[in-house]
Amino acid sequence: MSAVLIATVVIGLVGIAVGIALVYIGNKFHVEVDERETAIREVLPGNNCGACGYAGCDAVAAAIVAGEADAAACPVGGAPVTEKINAIMGTHSEAGARRVAFVRCNGTCEHTSTKNNYVGIRDCRAVVMSQLYPWDCDYGCMGFGTCAAVCPQNAISVKDGAAVVDSESCIGCGLCVKECPKNLIELVPYGQKTIVQCMNRDKGKDVKLVCEVGCIGCRLCTKQCETGAITVDGNLAHIDYSLCSDCGKCAGKCPQKTITGAS
């Protein structure tokens, strides 16, 4: 009986001692966390995708509280998240328009053909290293899905040999933009229909040989544009989205059907 009592007393005393020690240590090493930081962390999406340029959502929350980052720093959250952060921080930042990734190549099996039987690692970076592009066009999407592998939202799929981004599920984090070894992916405003879907900078004659839907740099689109948004540089048309009214007239005139969103 006494053994049970002794054990109970010893365990009880040890428990009390440890409890006191823990409270003391807890106070001693207490780290002051700004309440706003916790609140901001809760309204952020929590993907830890890194699109803001910080290491993750915790890091950007700390940066916003420290005044290093803007309340609109999270491009993924967009306007609703910025509004909530504004409320917490008492700022009046405005979120940028939502942007989504877009693959500027339409070189599917239907429009171009293969010139060699590439074997080896099924990774676009490996193909670039070997310079053995399986498709006729050296500029286009190779369709091995290196971009799809890094997408945190599974928004990218490879269809008929070219990658396609689902703009509904894309959060615009830009990881695929950095990953694509051919620099084919671009962030465009959400809802933008008129986009030049080609990155081939060769002369028109050479482009026609390798792809049915490649930009030949004919400049017909620049003549159609009323807002002066289209420029042709190095045999390739490019649209300045801040000027583009998305009217689709250029797409209607494009002889190669390279520009999407014909009205």
Next chain:
Amino acid sequence: MSMNTFRGGVHPEGHKELSSGASFESYLPRGEMIYPLGQHIGRPASPVVKKGDRVLAGQLIAEASAFVSANIVSGCSGTVKAVDRHRTIAGTFTDCVIIENDGLYETLPGVGVKVDPSSLTKEEILAKIKDAGIIGMGGAGFPTHVKLAPKNPDGIRYVIANGAECEPYITCDDHLMREHADQIMAGLEVVLSLFPHAEGVVIIEKNKPEAIAAMQKAAEGRGRIRIMPVPVKYPQGGERSCISVVAGVHYGITELPADVGCVVDNVGTIYAIYKAVCESTPLMERGVTITGEAVKRPCNLMTRIGVSCGELLEAAGGFKDGTEAVKVLAGGPMMGIAFDNLNVPLQKNNNALTFLVRDEVAEAERIQTPCIRCGRCSRVCPQGLTPQMMSAAFEKKDYDRYENKLHGLECISCGSCTFICPAKRPLTQEFKIAKAEIMAIKRAAKEKEGAKA
């Protein structure tokens, strides 16, 4: 102390019998000649001719633009058609001097004049090598005049002439040694005259008995040169393997052969040095093996640099009746690079074109399995690395572990691990990507630092 052989290594099938019986044939190209400005390691050369200029064989068409760079000399007479982008063997488009060949092969006056090398000073010899545009002709293409001017020429103990030719299929160095042994010896003596304390060693694999005999005969009476027959093992022809065998030392990627007292040059380079110094002939010609099961008449050609690869295939009789190459390689099957367009020029550092009827890489890919952890790759790695762990680190993108823990940057891409792997893992290709990505990250970090400072 020297060792009998180097660490690791594999024994791929030689296939050298296809072209080893064929002596060098001289082939003068008829079609247009293309000279990529960046066919060596270092800064691309800058062109000194323009469209419409008439050039002669042996005339300088592009000059070295930096210390590590090399001159380029025309191999034919004709008119400069353009200085424009053209596809090269590497698959990329680079700036090239394109010359319309008139087929006359008029040479520049002064080319071919015999010179006694003992009458030249060291500086004159190096200047002649630089003017001739000589680069490492075994494959890497490092400018030779830079290699032969180390910081401490007195500290060089060995000048190694590399005639190992361990790569399957290729026989051009073999025939160069059989047919031009005296010239190679004279060239090696020229190089030795730059390094007072060095011994000349010629490494030849034992599967080339004729070459060994010819070189031994030519070496008689030359006290500073010895011939060293070595066991047949790939990658014997690698610079590190040569130094390991001759000097018995290993060195890391931060060091150069000169730091361990060695200079290694391919026998083709040594022959080019002889031509440049003793016969005043710049580098416009090289031996090249056209081989593979798909070729009608596998042969060794002594041809002009800049000729199109398609023309060389025709010179070898084209494809065998009823066959077609499924894989075209510049170089041999172990380290050669595949390319898909024959309208590309032969470069100074291309020693062979191999046309294969079987794509063994594609066959291997079909039976590829996950790593079975047998460890054979570590056993054969000549650098003493652990390819199976490097591969795992690459797949996880753990580049810090790849570089610092596993020393993956020491990989020389010889392909021994991929060759031996029973699971058919594409190890070498993975390491090539990993190395390129790590170098890109380092470059970006350096640029960032430069921007800050």
